[in-house]
Amino acid sequence: MNSDLRYRLCQTNPALGAVHANLDDHLTRIAAARADEVDLLVLPELSLTGYFLKDQVPEVALELGAPELERIAEATREGTAVVAGFVERARDGRCYNAVGWFENGRLVHVHRKVQLVHYGMFDEGRDFAAGEHYDVVRSARADVGLLTCEDAWHTDGAFLHMLDGADLIVVPSASPARGVLASEEGGLASVAAWDRLLATHAMTTTCYVLYANRTGWEDGIGFSGYSAVYGPDGTRLARIESIEEGCLDGVLSARDLSAQRTMTPLLRDSKPWLLQRELERRFGASDLESYLDGNWDEDWSDDPDIDVDPELDAIDDENEE
């Protein structure tokens, strides 16, 4: 990041399944951001479609090159780069929970959500195929890692972005509001959990973290807003203190990023080769292939060199019955 970056996070309330209404909203916001000389506009996860799509997933899916995506790209021809969420239909028919990076009139990069969430109220694994890569976007403005919501709940994505030299990590999200019991810190328990998580990612990667979470309700499930920005030392720089729609503008300082990395050179001291060795020691090259084929449980537990918790085995057996 050579120069300061002006950002705008928008916590929107997309209409469920109404791609064209949401597209109009996106285009209005992009035009406003361009007029305000914003460098980067970030919209939430699935901002073009709404979240609990279920059987609507294939109905609202867009192939790369679809006119709706072209119109967003066209709107970025001058000035503002845009992060927006949509359902991508690949040529092979698989649908992905996708986030696009639109810049200079093109859809430059698509991040397919890797960690689909299917527990509790979520069922993404049923509706989407999982992405398999974390790649940093090399923008003229900055190097940017994208993590879609649940991607941020696993440490590997943020770590890989750090290794790839990301300056900032952008986290579009559709996080439901949960946890209303009285607490010392006050507010939603789910918002407090995100706050701790994102501050930790920012601190351990020494990256800026931009979190754009949506608002609104879908069949009684409310989305928690509280979009926020974290500095590379983990400090929360700004936040929308509300579950309602709103935007947050600010500037990311190139100087502060550089200074933090001088003071705390975590990237310099990280040892990815050690991680690689340790993973290979656990899985081995051939086991890694089995892992990628999706049947790693059996191979792993058969390996005498690996300690497998006997209780975990018992749980697996129960599940098979």
Next chain:
Amino acid sequence: MSTAHELDLDLPLATDLLVSFLREEVRSAGMERAVVGLSGGIDSALSLALCARAFGPENTLAVLMPYRTSNPDSEAHAILTADRYGVERRLIDISRMVDGYIEPNAVEDGTRRGNVMARARMTILYDLSVEWRGLVVGTSNKTEMLLGYSTQWGDAAHAINPLGDLYKHQVVQLSAHLGVPREVLEKPPSADLVEGQTDEGDLGFTYDLADRILYRLVDRRYTRADLVAEGFDETVVSSIVQRVVRNQYKRRPPVIAKLGYRTINQDFRYLRDWMS
């Protein structure tokens, strides 16, 4: 509320969320008004308070539907509550409507009579929903829904429900926060179908005990053995678990026989807010 309880809410937060929920879900249904059946008890008082806050008193209708054997206090408390929030109220005596069926058909059984009354009230609310152009807002809390202490298609029938994820303790706490009249807050909860009836007498355990057991079973995913180990009475735990399981049917849409490849509520999966 002098001492802290494990189910204490963050009251301003819960209020904001429920008001936001009511506004958006009613708007999703293409409406801007609400209809609430007001019994004189605490649950419907809280629903009314939330609706008055979400839509304004002028867009909230309270419907009082006494039967000839109802405790007169219930009606008095309902009037007190409706006036507290400044909403329009309608009084509709259901005696003739209910008696028109139960008398010629000699319906003596208390449960059956109670169910007929609850369903008569539902019929009226859904009719007034058309006249008032408002959505029927529910008054069932999480404790009674889990225990099945309600009449299917009766008091359990509504379009949306702001109280369905609140335990009874939380209903009381939030009601006090939103200014529900003291007379309503302090009286023992009752279905008011028979003289002297109380919920806790019917259930055989206190709401506080039920709340604490249900919270552990449902929200925290503790097992029955965990609860007994923590010191809860095994008989009460079993009785509560049985009630939850036995009444699951009241919480689900009717079961459809699957014949084709895409069956409603099975693999035809769309939200109610589909294209809203």
